[in-house]
Amino acid sequence: MTDHTAVGVCVALNIGFNAARTRLGILALDGMLPRVCEVAYGEAITGLAELAGPAAGLTRLADVCLEDLTETDDCAHIALQWEAIAADGKLFTALLADLMLIPAGDQITALSLTGTYWQPPTRAGALLDQAIVCCCATAAMGTFLDSVACRLVHPAGPA
Numbered sequence: 312m313t314d315h316t317a318v319g320v321c322v323a324l325n326i327g328f329n330a331a332r333t334r335l336g337i338l339a340l341d342g343m344l345p346r347v348c349e350v351a352y353g354e355a356i357t358g359l360a361e362l363a364g365p366a367a368g369l370t371r372l373a374d375v376c377l378e379d380l381t382e383t384d385d386c387a388h389i390a391l392q393w394e395a396i397a398a399d400g401k402l403f404t405a406l407l408a409d410l411m412l413i414p415a416g417d418q419i420t421a422l423s424l425t426g427t428y429w430q431p432p433t434r435a436g437a438l439l440d441q442a443i444v445c446c447c448a449t450a451a452m453g454t455f456l457d458s459v460a461c462r463l464v465h466p467a468g469p470a
Contacts, residue, residue: 314430316445318408320452321423322460328414331422332387334463335412336380339389345375347458352393352405355451356431362443369398370431372405387412397432405429408452410459422463424456 324331338344352372378390393406408426415421428448 314432316428316430316441316448317426318406318428318445318448318452319423319425320449320456321421322456323415324420324422324460324464325418326420326464327418328385328387328412328420331412331420331463332382334466335387335389335410335459336382337466338459338462339377339380343462344377344389344391344459347455348372348375348391348393350458351451351455352395354454355428355447358447358450359431359443362447370395370405373402385414391426395431399432401432403429403432405431420463422456422460424452428452 326334349372356370372393373396374394376392376394381388389410391406391408391410392404394402395405397403406426406428408424408428411421411423411425413421413423428444428451430444
């Protein structure tokens, strides 16, 4: 067992690549991405606490670091990192990931998030069950990606 889990989620968007890339740039500048990260991290920790016990939930997101949007003709990319505070007050990296847009047709764009999720440190360095961590991390990344996807396809917000 290890203290990290590879995560990857992808969704197809009913929007052209150029429009999605422009909207992702706007989201990166308006502060929405860190807020969505906070919600997703909270979901992961809540899931861990429910499945592995309350001690697994004694952490909180401290910071979200976003790299600038990088763009090419066939890709838009933002690297992101989540820093969290463990129960003992120590800072740890919770996620290193890449958020990417890739054209998948004339009016279809693939949005993906791939990276590595670290479980919160537990007392005495015990590791949580890897299947539980993977399930919670994947669900949280799905929440994050769904929120970003919704804002890319419906920039004014859901109806």
